[in-house]
Amino acid sequence: MKVPNILKKTVPVAVGLVVLGYLTLYFVINQTPQWIPENLTRLARQADLLENPEAKRCFECHKEIYAAWKKSRHAIAWVSETYIEDSENRSKEKCLPCHIPRQVKNGEKPQPRLDHRDDGIYCVPCHVIDGKMHGPYDLFSPPHPTQKNLQYRESKFCGSCHEKTFEEWKIAGVEDTCQSCHMARTESRLVQKPVLSWLHSKKQVGDHSFPHGEITQEDLAVTGEISGKEFIVTLLNQKIPHRVPTADNGDPRLYLYVRFLDDSGQEVDRFKEILAPQQDTALLYGKEARFQYPLTAPVRKVEISLQYKPAWSKDKSEWRQLSYPVTGDSG
Amino acid sequence: MRTSLINSLLFTLMLFLIPLQLQAKDMVVKAPPESLGKYYPPESKEPKWIQQMHKMSGNLGGVFVNLREKDWDNLDKNADQFVESYKEASEMVPEWEEYFDLKAAKEFAAAAKTHDGEKIGKAVGAVGKTCGKCHADNSISVWTRFHWPSFHKIKITDPIEEKELDFGKYMGLLSGTFKGVTVNFKEGQYDRSQKALRAFKSRFMELKSTCSKCHTTDDVKLFYVGENVAQAFDGLQKELTAEKPNPGNFWKNVGILGKQGCKNCHLTHRSYAMIQERWEEK
Numbered sequence: 001m002k003v004p005n006i007l008k009k010t011v012p013v014a015v016g017l018v019v020l021g022y023l024t025l026y027f028v029i030n031q032t033p034q035w036i037p038e039n040l041t042r043l044a045r046q047a048d049l050l051e052n053p054e055a056k057r058c059f060e061c062h063k064e065i066y067a068a069w070k071k072s073r074h075a076i077a078w079v080s081e082t083y084i085e086d087s088e089n090r091s092k093e094k095c096l097p098c099h100i101p102r103q104v105k106n107g108e109k110p111q112p113r114l115d116h117r118d119d120g121i122y123c124v125p126c127h128v129i130d131g132k133m134h135g136p137y138d139l140f141s142p143p144h145p146t147q148k149n150l151q152y153r154e155s156k157f158c159g160s161c162h163e164k165t166f167e168e169w170k171i172a173g174v175e176d177t178c179q180s181c182h183m184a185r186t187e188s189r190l191v192q193k194p195v196l197s198w199l200h201s202k203k204q205v206g207d208h209s210f211p212h213g214e215i216t217q218e219d220l221a222v223t224g225e226i227s228g229k230e231f232i233v234t235l236l237n238q239k240i241p242h243r244v245p246t247a248d249n250g251d252p253r254l255y256l257y258v259r260f261l262d263d264s265g266q267e268v269d270r271f272k273e274i275l276a277p278q279q280d281t282a283l284l285y286g287k288e289a290r291f292q293y294p295l296t297a298p299v300r301k302v303e304i305s306l307q308y309k310p311a312w313s314k315d316k317s318e319w320r321q322l323s324y325p326v327t328g329d330s331g
Numbered sequence: 332m333r334t335s336l337i338n339s340l341l342f343t344l345m346l347f348l349i350p351l352q353l354q355a356k357d358m359v360v361k362a363p364p365e366s367l368g369k370y371y372p373p374e375s376k377e378p379k380w381i382q383q384m385h386k387m388s389g390n391l392g393g394v395f396v397n398l399r400e401k402d403w404d405n406l407d408k409n410a411d412q413f414v415e416s417y418k419e420a421s422e423m424v425p426e427w428e429e430y431f432d433l434k435a436a437k438e439f440a441a442a443a444k445t446h447d448g449e450k451i452g453k454a455v456g457a458v459g460k461t462c463g464k465c466h467a468d469n470s471i472s473v474w475t476r477f478h479w480p481s482f483h484k485i486k487i488t489d490p491i492e493e494k495e496l497d498f499g500k501y502m503g504l505l506s507g508t509f510k511g512v513t514v515n516f517k518e519g520q521y522d523r524s525q526k527a528l529r530a531f532k533s534r535f536m537e538l539k540s541t542c543s544k545c546h547t548t549d550d551v552k553l554f555y556v557g558e559n560v561a562q563a564f565d566g567l568q569k570e571l572t573a574e575k576p577n578p579g580n581f582w583k584n585v586g587i588l589g590k591q592g593c594k595n596c597h598l599t600h601r602s603y604a605m606i607q608e609r610w611e612e613k
Contacts, residue, residue: 280539
């Protein structure tokens with residue numbers, strides 16, 4: 001088939017113009033959004049976005065952030081069984097401000113809201129302030145106005161609700177913020193809906209699943225030793241800049257089990273410690289916790305087990321097991 | 332002269348509202364009517380009944396504040412709003428409709444609008460009596476049902492057996508463990524007493540977690556299970572591991588635990604918890 005001459009000439013030109021147009025637009029949107037007339041942007045505004053919509057409205061564009069948030073404890077702050085049980089079927093007023101905040105402001109305890117309670121702690125209470133969508137970037141976003149606000153990278157922002165943990169973090173005096181560990185950033189796009197998803201450059205986007213993080217052996221040192229007629233277990237929170245575990249009102253726990261066994265492997269004695277923020281026994285950053293146990297009978301082996309129970313579960317999981325042979329005379 | 336008249340009126344008003352509750356020597360604490368439940372969480376998002384009471388009492392008290400300050404405009408507003416809020420309250424709980432006397436409320440408002448302290452003083456008596464009667468009959472039950480936590484709903488995981496127990500059962504277990512400490516001590520069986528102390532301390536300290544579900548400020552926790560209690564536990568441990576335990580020191584520390592840990596908490600919570608338990612039995 002013969003291509004007409006006219007097409008041979010115009011198609012490359014048209015393609016060239018489209019590519020040039022795209023590159024120009026990409027450059028303007030990402031580098032000089034202020035060149036775009038405000039009146040033009042306003043035409044594309046979607047007013048309901050600033051009127052406290054539900055989380056799924058945000059999902060229409062921010063699919064990845066929504067999916068991450070949906071996995072978080074924040075997403076189920078109002079509907080979680082643990083919360084419902086502990087708040088006596090949500091009747092405890094003190095729980096409301098942080099489980100259904102109306103607006104989270106840097107370091108201020110929020111007020112509870114009346115709408116969209118099933119969404120718990122979601123996009124709107126954290127990001128909509130005074131008719132603008134606040135976040136760590138200045139962006140061209142026709143559906144809603146945006147406002148760059150670096151408070152989102154400060155621990156103080158999380159401290160609005162996580163007050164005790166924030167205080168513990170301040171005492172630790174480290175540079176890493178809450179967001180450094182619990183909102184680790186990866187290169188990604190903020191929007192997953194064309195055409196903005198084609199036009200926005202990638203950014204460093206925080207993990208909105210707010211991962212809890214695993215305690216590593218480097219984070220928490222465990223040692224056991226015999227001293228005279230005692231066995232001493234020492235725990236040291238070396239790297240986590242708040243108590244381990246930590247919570248304002250929840251009840252996460254680290255259980256320390258210590259078992260003394262004789263020659264035949266029979267249990268001679270056993271001890272248990274509950275390390276919990278609500279009992280003021282959680283492990284402080286950089287401070288050793290020592291537990292002394294009397295050796296009242298001959299012992300050949302000491303077994304140590306550390307198990308973790310998060311606030312939202314009744315089940316424990318094994319974190320670490322250690323075993324110490326005892327030589328010579330004991331007990 | 333006028334100020335003392337108004338003060339007398341306020342005093343009279345208080346006489347109507349408060350001591351009426353003391354009239355009934357044999358008191359029956361009946362569970363509040365079912366329909367009241369819809370004005371309290373979880374059925375309601377807010378404690379609407381108590382809010383309505385505050386509104387009504389704010390309007391009524393406002394009349395006397397305005398009278399003292401000769402703020403006639405606001406006095407008239409408060410008088411009208413009182414009738415309105417009184418009427419609203421009368422329609423909220425059908426079972427309590429008869430406590431209310433709308434005629435008396437309207438007569439009070441009319442008297443209030445004369446700005447004559449003497450007339451107001453006379454008129455408040457009739458409407459004040461209706462408030463006092465209802466408070467005398469129902470205040471304790473409403474506070475017990477809607478404003479105190481329900482202990483029977485609290486579950487505690489026993490730190491020793493790691494089983495979830497009802498609050499009452501847990502308290503029984505705690506008390507039994509405590510007796511293990513004291514009885515064995517009395518019998519001179521210090522090893523057993525020491526072992527029981529370990530379990531008792533663990534169970535006692537578990538209450539820090541339980542109490543923190545309602546008591547979110549550290550002050551309360553420090554009061555019941557704070558430094559004094561920790562020192563008492565250390566003192567007991569010291570005596571039980573001593574070559575010759577000193578009974579004086581032992582019982583002194585037992586006393587601290589009993590007073591600071593058990594008695595103070597029981598004095599505050601037990602009466603209400605007992606009433607709740609009795610209602611639950613029904």
